[in-house]
Amino acid sequence: AQSVTQLDSHxxxxxxxxxxxxxxxxxxxxxxxFWYVQHPNKGLQLLLxxxxxxxxxxxxxGFEAEFKKSETSFHLTKPSAxxxxxxxxxxxxxxxxxxxxxxxxxxxxx
Amino acid sequence: DAGVIQSPRHxxxxxxxxxxxxxxxxxxxDYLFWYRQTMMRGLELLIYFNNNVPIDDSGMPxxxxxxxxxxxxxxxxxxxxxxxxxxxxxxxxxxxNYGTANSPLxxxxxxxxxxx
Numbered sequence: 062a063q064s065v066t067q068l069d070s071h072x073x074x075x076x077x078x079x080x081x082x083x084x085x086x087x088x089x090x091x092x093x094x095f096w097y098v099q100h101p102n103k104g105l106q107l108l109l110x111x112x113x114x115x116x117x118x119x120x121x122x123g124f125e126a127e128f129k130k131s132e133t134s135f136h137l138t139k140p141s142a143x144x145x146x147x148x149x150x151x152x153x154x155x156x157x158x159x160x161x162x163x164x165x166x167x168x169x170x171x
Numbered sequence: 172d173a174g175v176i177q178s179p180r181h182x183x184x185x186x187x188x189x190x191x192x193x194x195x196x197x198x199x200x201d202y203l204f205w206y207r208q209t210m211m212r213g214l215e216l217l218i219y220f221n222n223n224v225p226i227d228d229s230g231m232p233x234x235x236x237x238x239x240x241x242x243x244x245x246x247x248x249x250x251x252x253x254x255x256x257x258x259x260x261x262x263x264x265x266x267x268n269y270g271t272a273n274s275p276l277x278x279x280x281x282x283x284x285x286x287x
Contacts, residue, residue, distance in 0.1 A: 095275055104175070104262055104278030151214070158227065159276065161214045 063088050065135075065152045067162035075170045080124075080139040082165045084152030087133065093155030094135045096126055099164075100148045110155070111135060122146070142169045173197075175279035177263050183285045189251040192282045195244055196265030204276065205238055205248050206262040214262075220246065221269070253286045260284070 068083040086092055093112055097105040109120025116128045122145075126137045135152060147169045152162040176195040184190055196203045204219040218228040223240045231238070235254070240246040250257055260283050264276040 097278075102280070102283075104264075104280045105276070106278070107275045110275060155275070158216050158219070163213050 063092060063154045063160050065094075065154045065160055065162040067150075067152050067165050069165050070163065071166045071168065073168040073170060074142045076144055077141050080137070080142045080146065080167065082137040082150050082152075082167065084135045084137065084162060085133050086135060086152075086154055088154065094126075094128065095153040095155050096120065096124070096135075096137050097151045097153055098148050099151065105151060108137070108150070142167075144169050144171065175263055175265050175277050177261075177279035177282050179282060180280065181283045181285075183287065184253055185287055186254055187252045188286075189249065190253045190257075190284060190286075192248040192261050192263075192284070194246045194248070194263030194279060196246070196263070197267075197277055198244065200265035200267045200277070201243075202266040202269035202274075203240060203246050204264040204266070205246070206264065208260045208262060208281070209258075217248070219269075250284075253284075255286045258284055258286050 064087045066085045095110045096108040098108050099105045108124050109118045111118050111128045119125045124139045126135055128135050149164045149166050151164050154160040178193045201222050205217040207215045217230045218238045219226055220240045236250055238248045260281045262278050262281045264278045266274050266276050268274045
């Protein structure tokens with residue numbers, strides 16, 4: 062069965078510093094992978110998706126993720142954190158049914 | 172595009188009462204999902220529909236929960252009778268051609284249910 066593991070339940074960064082949110086996937090074949098963001102009292106919003114077309118995927122709000130098959134990873138990064146990035150982030154394996162990670166809460170300190 | 176619309180945004184009810192949550196998916200989407208989110212269990216898929224037909228309801232916790240999709244633009248999730256452990260945020264999501272690489276889910280803003 063497919064699964065995704067988000068390695069950190071909480072990440073705290075200072076504004077203007079890089080963001081790294083880690084995700085490992087478990088799959089016997091190349092999966093479809095997504096990152097979603099959830100701001101307080103809101104639904105989940107798609108940040109970016111990997112569909113095997115390119116290993117480096119760019120998303121909204123300056124986020125990107127790199128698919129590394131050798132490491133079975135799909136980490137989410139952003140060069141410079143903004144206060145508005147504070148939210149919960151979910152790594153998702155895009156197959157039937159969708160498999161959600163437990164989420165990583167990102168805090169951004171001024 | 173108005174997005175997925177859920178109502179109500181908040182529901183507070185007493186144990187034993189019937190609760191009905193409503194969802195209007197994005198027009199043209201052929202899949203609809205109901206999820207429940209709690210701190211302890213994260214996001215759980217309860218049930219999903221394809222072209223108004225329930226495909227997988229294995230995530231529905233027990234017989235107290237039921238979901239219907241009478242047409243392509245409306246779905247309900249009903250809990251009868253409600254219990255305090257049902258307190259959670261319930262999300263509805265829709266998708267077009269789910270299961271392919273280009274079919275992300277679009278989520279509503281959720282209904283926060285509190286059962287006292």
